[in-house]
Amino acid sequence: MKRKIAFHLNCLEQGGAERVVSNLANQFAKEGYQVLIATEWYGDNEFKIDKAVRRVHVGLQEKDKEKSRICQFLLRIRYLREFLKKERPDILIAFAQRANYRALMAAPGTGVPVLISIRTDPVGHYDALSDKIQIPLLFPRAAGCVFQTQGQKEFFAPFLQKNSKIILNPIHEKYIGTPKPSTRRQVVVQSGRLVDFKNQPMLLHAFLKVHKKHPDYQLEIYGGDSLDGTKEILETIIRENDAGDYIHLMGASDALEKELADAAVYAFSSDWEGMPNALLEAMALGLPIVATDCPCGGPRTVMEDGINGLLIPIKDAQALEEGINRLIESPDYAEELGENARRIAEIANGQAVFTQWRDYIEEICSLTK
Numbered sequence: 595m596k597r598k599i600a601f602h603l604n605c606l607e608q609g610g611a612e613r614v615v616s617n618l619a620n621q622f623a624k625e626g627y628q629v630l631i632a633t634e635w636y637g638d639n640e641f642k643i644d645k646a647v648r649r650v651h652v653g654l655q656e657k658d659k660e661k662s663r664i665c666q667f668l669l670r671i672r673y674l675r676e677f678l679k680k681e682r683p684d685i686l687i688a689f690a691q692r693a694n695y696r697a698l699m700a701a702p703g704t705g706v707p708v709l710i711s712i713r714t715d716p717v718g719h720y721d722a723l724s725d726k727i728q729i730p731l732l733f734p735r736a737a738g739c740v741f742q743t744q745g746q747k748e749f750f751a752p753f754l755q756k757n758s759k760i761i762l763n764p765i766h767e768k769y770i771g772t773p774k775p776s777t778r779r780q781v782v783v784q785s786g787r788l789v790d791f792k793n794q795p796m797l798l799h800a801f802l803k804v805h806k807k808h809p810d811y812q813l814e815i816y817g818g819d820s821l822d823g824t825k826e827i828l829e830t831i832i833r834e835n836d837a838g839d840y841i842h843l844m845g846a847s848d849a850l851e852k853e854l855a856d857a858a859v860y861a862f863s864s865d866w867e868g869m870p871n872a873l874l875e876a877m878a879l880g881l882p883i884v885a886t887d888c889p890c891g892g893p894r895t896v897m898e899d900g901i902n903g904l905l906i907p908i909k910d911a912q913a914l915e916e917g918i919n920r921l922i923e924s925p926d927y928a929e930e931l932g933e934n935a936r937r938i939a940e941i942a943n944g945q946a947v948f949t950q951w952r953d954y955i956e957e958i959c960s961l962t963k
Contacts, residue, residue: 597959598628600683602652602674603693607637608818609787610871611689611713614763616641621948623647632677632686634670639818652677674700684959685709685737691719698732707737707962709955715866715890716749737958740951742869745891759954762896763869764947768851769878770939775856778925780811782918783857783881785850786864786872788828788843789820793886793909797863798831798841800914805840808922816853818846855879859921859928864888865908869895874942877902877935882928884917886910896942902934 601619606612615631623629623646631643634653643649652673654666661669674696678686687709688697694710701708710733712720720729733739733750739758741747747755782801786792794815801813819825825843832841847853854860860876862885867873869892876883877896883903885893899905904920906913921928940946 596626596628597684597955598630598682599685599687599955600630600632600678600681601687601689602632602697603689604634605637606631606633606640606643606649608639608641610763610868611711612641613871614713615689616643617764617766617944618948618951619647620644621944622952625948625952628683630681630683632674650677650681670696671699675704678704678706682706685955687711687955689713694736695728695732698735702735707958708735709738709740709958710736711740712746712750712868713742714868715888716746717889718866720749737962738954740954743891743895745889745894746868749890759950761950761954762942762947763871763874764944765871765874765878765939765942767944769875770943772851772855772879774880774933777856778858779856780808781857782811782813782859782861782922783816783854784814784861784863784872785816785847785854785876786870787817787820788815788824790822790824791865791867792824793863793865794824795827795831796909796911796914797861798828798837800863800911800918801841801861802835802837803915804918804922805837807919809840811858811922812840812842814842814844814853814857816844816847816850850875851879854881857881858925859884859918861914861918862886862893863914866890867892873897874938877938878942880932880936882921882932883935884914884921886914896938897935901931902937903931 601615603615619629619631623644629647630650632650632652658669686697686706688694689711690713697708733754739754741760832838860881860883862873864886866888886908887894887905888908897903904917906917
């Protein structure tokens with residue numbers, strides 16, 4: 595019988611880490627593994643999981659909500675530990691910062707090895723005073739670690755780097771093998787939540803100038819509202835520049851493989867990211883891409899400037915404007931970049947990524963039992 599594996603993260607609300615966990619859990623279940631997902635809470639708009647995957651609540655209970663913050667923190671560790679003792683998975687795979695810490699605190703004495711995963715830029719997320727205290731105490735307990743980029747890996751101490759793997763996010767199969775469009779719409783697109791670190795205001799300011807040179811082109815941004823105020827900032831920019839006829843906030847879409855496929859340019863403007871799923875999907879669709887070379891190296895890990903896309907400095911609106919204009923004005927070159935970008939599917943398709951995770955998990959389980 596195949597192994598029993600458990601994933602731990604905050605929830606399955608739509609986001610990068612949550613998407614990867616959902617995809618991996620579903621694929622492990624289809625391969626015959628017993629799969630559990632232990633979460634802290636339930637979100638409003640979550641990814642779907644296979645019926646064979648068992649979801650377990652390990653977060654605070656209703657009676658705990660009036661207790662002190664310290665008490666709640668300890669209870670979260672206790673509930674996760676009780677879950678591990680009851681279910682006895684062969685491995686616990688934690689995704690994202692707080693889940694990593696909780697897992698490493700809860701597991702000692704249970705006999706369950708913990709595989710942690712870094713899903714964002716460590717700078718600004720793993721360098722606070724509390725992190726500098728917790729990381730040396732907790733991370734040596736990890737049986738292994740999955741990074742998304744070399745930049746993430748190099749941030750941490752050699753002991754963690756030595757016992758780790760770099761694994762890309764899996765691209766959903768619906769983005770792979772799409773036909774090349776016979777013609778492209780005069781549209782620049784972006785996909786992803788409206789959130790501050792994606793720096794969509796910079797994209798709007800750059801496109802305002804692109805539009806003056808190419809008035810037939812429009813900008814479409816697909817993504818839900820993160821409620822951090824970014825949507826309101828974008829709406830103000832559109833209103834103040836009377837740009838409502840050519841800059842459109844499209845909202846979230848479940849059919850991006852159709853909405854984006856025939857766009858002329860995909861513009862990625864983030865100031866930082868882990869390994870951006872949206873960028874991988876745009877590459878798989880064969881879109882001509884201009885992207886910020888943001889830390890911790892996600893775009894640079896999968897893109898080579900001038901070969902399968904254009905890489906530009908972060909927070910450089912002029913470089914973004916020039917990159918978009920270059921792809922609009924050189925359609926043959928843009929198509930060449932897009933076709934080269936499609937090759938990302940060879941190394942980041944679901945089966946290839948699943949195989950890397952499976953082999954690493956099996957390796958850890960074999961060494962720790």
